[in-house]
Amino acid sequence: MTRDVRSISRALISVSDKTGLVAFASRLAARGVELVSTGGTRKALADAGLPVKDVADLTGFPEMMDGRVKTLHPKVHGGILAVRADAAHQASMAEHGIAPIDLVVVNLYPFEATVASGADYDTCIENIDIGGPAMIRAAAKNHGDVAVIVDVADYEPVLAEVEASGGTTLATRRRLAQAAYARTAAYDAAISTWFAAANETFAPPRRAFAGDLAEELRYGENPHQKAAFYAGGTARPGVATARQLQGKALSYNNLNDTDAAFEAVAEFDPARAPAVVIVKHANPCGVAEGASLVDAYRKALACDPTSAFGGIVALNRTLDADAAKAIVEIFTEVIVAPDATEEAIAIVGSKKNLRLLVTGGLPDPRAGGLTVKSLAGGLLVQGRDNAVVDDMELKVVTKRAPTAAELADMAFAFRVAKHVKSNAIVYAKDLATVGIGAGQMSRVDSARIAARKAIDAAEVAGLAAPLTRGCVVASDAFFPFADGLMTAIEAGAKAVIQPGGSIRDADVIAAADAAGVAMVFTGVRHFRH
Template sequence: MTQTVPIKRALLSVSDKTGLVDLARALDARGIELVSTGGTAAALRKVGLPVRDVSEITGFPEMMDGRVKTLHPMVHGGLLALRGEDSHRAAMDEHGIGGIDLLVVNLYPFEATVARGADYDETVENIDIGGPAMLRAAAKNHAWVATVTDTEDYDALLEELDANEGATTYAFRQRLAQIAYGRTAAYDAAVSTWMAGAIGEAAPRRRSVSATLAQGLRYGENPHQSAALYTDGSRPGVAQAAQHQGKALSYNNLNDTDAAVELVAEFGQDRPACVIVKHANPCGVALGETAAEAYARAFDCDRTSAFGGIVALNRPLDAETARAITGIFTEVVIAPGADEEARAIFAAKKNLRLLTLDALPDPRAAGPMLRQIAGGYLLQDRDAGAIGMDDLRVVTRRQPGEAELRDLMFAWTVARHVKSNAIVYAKDMQTVGIGAGQMSRLDSSMIAAVKAERMAEALGLPHTPAQGSVVASDAFFPFPDGLLAAAEAGARAVIQPGGSVKDEEVIAAADGAGLAMVFTGMRHFRH
C-alpha cells in the first residue's frame, strides 16, 4: 500500500468558507495547483490566488443553476484513479484526466436550512449532490487521495504536509476518509429524517441518526466501559453547557445533570427553582423567593441523598446560593449563568464542576427519543405532554383548595421526572418525600413517607412534613393500598392519571380517608 502521496493538485469546493483563504494560500505557497468551482473560485480570485475553474477542466460550463458542475469523468476520474494500476494510468493518459491528490469539500448547509424553517422547495434545493459524490469517491480512493470535509481539519492537513515534505501518509488519509464517510452518512440521515417528517411518515422503513463527537469521556457507567459524548443539535441542554471549573465530566455526571436540567426547565424562570438529583432521580425540588431559598428547601427534602448530588437552578448562580451549595460535597452545579462572585466562591472547591447554559431546554419541544435494546432500537416521541388546571377532574367528595391545587400541579411536574413507579409528596411548593423506581406503587408510597419522616428528624420538626401534604402518582393506583399509605402518612390530596379498572374502589378509599383527589387523564411513566 502506498504510504506517502505528494500533493500536487487540489480541488476546493466549499459552502462554509471559514478558513478557506488561509488554507488556499498555504497550499499555493507549497506549489500546489488549485482547482475550484463557482463561489469558491471567486473567493480565491478576489484575494489574488491563482485558481482554475472546474469548467475549464471538464470542458463543460456549470449548468442547471449549479446543479451540474462536478459530475463529470474529468473530476471523478481524477479522484478515483488508482495511480499504481497500469490500466488506470493508461485511461488517464488517453482521456487527458489529471489526478486530484487533495479534495476539500463541505456540503450545502442542509441542516441549517431546515433549522431556519425553509419551505419544502427551498429545502430540497439545499440537498447537495455533487459534494457527497466527490467525498465518497475521494474517500474510497484514500490510497491516493486525501479528503478534507471539516474546517477543523485544515490545520492538521498543513501540519501533515509540513511533516512529510508536502505529502500525506496512508494513516492520515484513512482517518480523513472515515471522517468523510461519517459526514456523508450524517448528511443523508438529516435529509431522510427531514423528508419523513415533511411527508408525515411517522415510522419510515429505515431510520438513521447522526451526531457529532463533543468529547471523549473517562469511562461509562463503570470504569471498564468506554464512553463518549455526542451532540445532535436538536435542543439546548447539558450537552452544550460550558464548563468553568472542575475535572472532566463523567458519563454518570452528564446523565444525572441532564435529568436535573430537564426538570428545572419545567418551572421556567418566573420564580427561582432548584432541583437536586442523585442517580438520575430528583431527591429534592423546591421553589423559593430567591435561588438560595429554593436550594435550601430542595436540600431539606433529603439531606442524605443530596450529598454528592447534582444541583440545577433556573436562575443565574449568585454568591449567596454558591455559599450555601459549598456547605456539602456536590458533584455538579448547572445554571443559566453565574456571576463573578459566585465563580470565585466555587473556585476554592477544585473538584466541583460549574456548568452554565445559554438557554434552558424547552420542556414542551417535540422530538424523538432513542433507546437501544438487544437487536434493535426503540424510538418514541419525547414526553412533551402537559396538563393545566382546567384539565383536572375532581373525582372525590372533597374538593382540593387553591393552595392544594398549586401543590398538586407542582408535585405532578416533579413526578413526571421520577423513575416509575413514582410517588411524590409535596407541600408549599417543596418536595417532602420522593419514592422512585420501585416495582410496587405501594412501596414507592411507603418509601416517600419514610423520606418525609427522615426530613422531620433532620430538621427537628415536631411531626412529619407529609402531614397536610399532597401526593402525585405518575400512573394510576391499581389498588387502594398505595393511596391509603399516603393518607396514613398525613397526605390530604392526591393527583393521578386515573384509568384503572379499580378506579371506583380507589375513589371510595379516598373518600373514606377524607382525601381530595383529581384525575389528569395523562400518564407519565419514566423507565
C-alpha cells in the first residue's frame, strides 16, 4: 500500500437513494469493513442480512425530534474530522472513545424533487437535510484521510480501487471531495432559490446557481474553447430534458440553436395549428403555421432556403412521416419535437448524423423563471420574457384598421419577432414568415435585409415578385423614426405591429396614414440580445 492510500475499516452510510446500496455495502462487508448506518438505510442493510451498527449505538443517543437529530454528535464528526497523523487528534479520540470513520456515503433528502412535485411549504422544509451536508462537508474537508461518496455512480469506481489497492488514493479522495462540495453547494442553491421564491424576493442579496453535468462537449462555439452542458434541474421541456433518439453527439452550437428553436415553436399553440420553426445561428430563418406539419415546414423553408441548410427544425406537434421525409431532403443538424412516430424515426434514421430529440411536451411560453448571462466579474439576471401577444391589448393607432387576416398575420409575426435577435424585423403573410432581418445596429438595416431575403427567396422559388407584397411587418421595438417603417412599406407591407412608445410615434403614425397602412401598438417590447 502506497503512502497516500487510506484503507477503510469503518464506513458510515446514510442514503435516501438506495439504488445499488445492498450490493455496494455487501462488497465492503466482505472486506471486513464495519458498517454504521441510520434509519431506513440501516433497516435495508439489516434486511439484506448484512451486519450493521446503528449510529445510536455509536453515539449512545437515540434518534430524536423525528430524526432531525441523529448524526450531529462528536463520536460521528470526531471520527470523520480527526487527522490521523496528528498526535493531539489521536489523543482526543482515545480519551473520548471515538473510533475513526474512513468512508462517508451520504446522499441527501430529496429537497429538489420535493419542490418539483409541488409540495407545500412545510413539506419542503422537512426535506431540508441538516446532518447529511454536515457529514459530507466534514469528510470532504478531511479528504487527506477520509473518502466521501455523494453519487451512486461513484460506488463502482471506489470499490474497484479499494479492491485493487487496498484503499482509496489521494487523487480519488480529492476528486470525491470536489464532487461533495459541489453537491452541497447545489443543494444549498436549490434551497435558497426556493426560499427567495417563497418570500417573493426577486433580487436577494446573494443568489446561487447550480447545475448537474449533462455532458462534457468537444468544444464551445469555436474549437479553441472548452465547453460543457449542465442541466439546471427544472422540469421545463427542452434540450435539457429531451431524449436523443439518434444521431451523433450534440455540439455547443447545436444545443444553443436547438433551445432557441424549441422555445420559439412553443409560442405556437399546437391545438390551433401545426407549426414549424427553422433556426440558424440562434435566429429563426423560417417560421410557419400550416394545415399539416409538412405544409408548415414547406412554408417555413420557402422564407430562406439558403440559410435553412444545416439548420435546426423545431415542431410543435409529433413528428410524422410526411414531415420527416420533407425535412431530410436537405442537410439538417437537429430535429426537435414533443414526440415522433415510429415511421418518422425510421425515416430520420436513414441520416445517421441527423440528431432527433423528443421532449415529451412543449415549454409554457407564459411561465416565469430566470435567464442568466455572464459578464466580466458578475451575472445579469432577469425574468423570462413570458409576454405573449395573445394576452396583449392591441391598439389601432392609424386611420385604417387592419383586416381580420392582417390581424392574424400580425400576431403571428410578433410571436416570431420575440425570438429574433434585436433589432428585429419580421415580414409575414398567410401565417408564414416571408422575410426576417436580425441583429442589426439599425432597424432600417434589419428592414432592408429582411426585404432582400424575400427577393432572394422569390428568385429561388421562381416567383414574379417577393412575398412581401401585401404582407404585414412586425418590429420587436418601436420605430424611432419613420424611415424604418417606410423601408417596410416600400418592401410591400400593408399592416404593421410594433410596441409603440417613441417620442416620434406621431410622425410614424402619420407616415402610415399617408401610405394607407394599418398599424397597431402592443405596448410590449421584445428586445433579445
